[in-house]
Amino acid sequence: MINKKGKVLTGVIAGALVLALVGCGTTTPGAPKTPANEAAQAVTLTGAGSTFMQPLLTQQIADYSKQHPNITVNYQGVGSGAGIKQVSDNLINFGGTDAFMTDDQLAAAKGGKILQIPMTLGAEAISYNIPNAPNELKIAPTTLADIYLGKITNWNDSRIAADNPGVTLPNLKITVAHRSDGSGTTSIFTHFLSAISPEWDSKVGKGTSVNWPVGIGAKGNASVAGIVQQTPGTIGYVELAYALQNNLPHALIKNKDGKWVAPSLDSASAAAAAFQVPDDMRVNIVNAPGATAYPIAGFSWALIYQQQSDKAKGTALVNFLNWAIHDGQKLAPSMQYAPLPSNLVSREEAMLKSVTYQGQPLLK
């Protein structure tokens, strides 16, 4: 009897599998494995990490796979911290992060030397949900630090009002939203707060995850945007694309030169222009000087191993990244990401050309 029972169950399971395979088969055209012809070989790349660049990156991937149907790029927004960890453990083909890897992290990487390729440049919006409040409320950096330190707890606080004459803010408790996962967006934000507030620097510090004095945590940029959208009184920091896609109001922030600046692709570009990017591409651009520079901005990097262990995957990877830093940048402005500066792109291309498989460069 058990064999009959077994047959029934295997029947059910086999049915599900057949269904699954049919589903796969009908939607993967041109996927026959022909090792001789590598251009036509189906390659799947797996990437994970930063949610900061996820809206742009997933759009780039969708466009790229239309032109190259044999290449699939799976990107999961698990946060920069997890992205660094997974690439370092060699579990994925590339990581995404908005907090560049430290020397210690680089030394711990299992697969050898890691290259950090800037993929985009973005501004971080300070979004809020205050009923009937205008867009572009002015929030001074020190005020922002004190909100996140838990010292300013109500939207009708005199220090917020002082910067916003003519605006009446309600008696509403401020709910602070921050990231709960290891996050490059957090890293950019806390680097900024540390730069402008000695108290923040000594009490909380900076990094991909910190000990938040107050607030509620959420996983990923999308979840923080979700909390801000759904909870009146909330303030949160998200990549600008998330604020714009969801019509969340964002604050003007006073920059190093004392000017009120809105997050935008131009103000992020202006911030990046104030810094010289070193050879290893590791640069923080928070609190940049310049009248038009937005102070909470940053690069987002792809993390890849210089020595690839799989020729087909390695080739697909460098070709995709090379496309993303060139043609893929055309998608950036419409989503309010700043295109990479052209002098940087040529340096990044040189980096991608240094990626090898068994000593042979993969990018022609």
Next chain:
Amino acid sequence: MSSRLRKYRNALMLGIFTLCTLLALIPLFGVLGYVVKNGISALNLEFFTSLPQPMGVAGGGMANAIVGTLILIAIAGVLGIPTGILAAIYLTEYDRVSWLSTLVRFTTDVLTGIPSIIIGIVVYTTLVMKTGNFSAFAGGVALAIIMVPLVIRSTEEMLKLVPQTIREAGYALGIPRWRTILRIVLPTAAKGILTGAMLAVARAAGETAPLLFTALGNQYWAHSLNEPIAALPLQIYQYATSPYKDWHRQAWAGSLVLIFLVIILSFVARLAFRNRKNF
């Protein structure tokens, strides 16, 4: 005590029981009703046939996640159900009292209570880290580990319900023990065993935590079991916590599909058994 007082007391107690039954039904039907209400309007053909859109773009569907969940529970079922049933047969038919069966029973009880995320971590550090990539297979193994103790315990209970006299009748006719188990004990308990197995499948189908770092998720089709794969609970989790309205809609649709998937699976399994004569 007058008979009238007894009647009142009876009515009162009956009233309390009825009330509690209704109270228990509220969350059950509340959840079902809410999911159906929000999910039905969000369902369309595109949802079943399309891949997810890039982040923040409306439209698209969860075709890959639906298939992904089916594949994951298929792997988990193939690994977990036979293991669980065979272990339960050992525990009831061959060895009810030894230290080994006590240990197995104790361990399965503990395993049932372990948060599923921990099983995910264990599979991550043993399987994912060793093989060097996230995969559908790793996700299936994590789900199988969740299923095994459930299958063992439910099968064991069902086998215990089979009267000892039936087994003795078998022996009296000179039927060997293995054949008695196979032809008499198991068929008698088959329906209950199946129900237990389907409950385990349902539990596995809804798990999110152990898949986060085993199956990882995929916005495209997985081309092999050795690649990260999409799953409905992962997609629902990601979509529901996002700020995008269209993703909220799809999260509801995904929840509804997940519920129906489990219902259909257990229905099909029951049907398959009913058509067998000697059951």
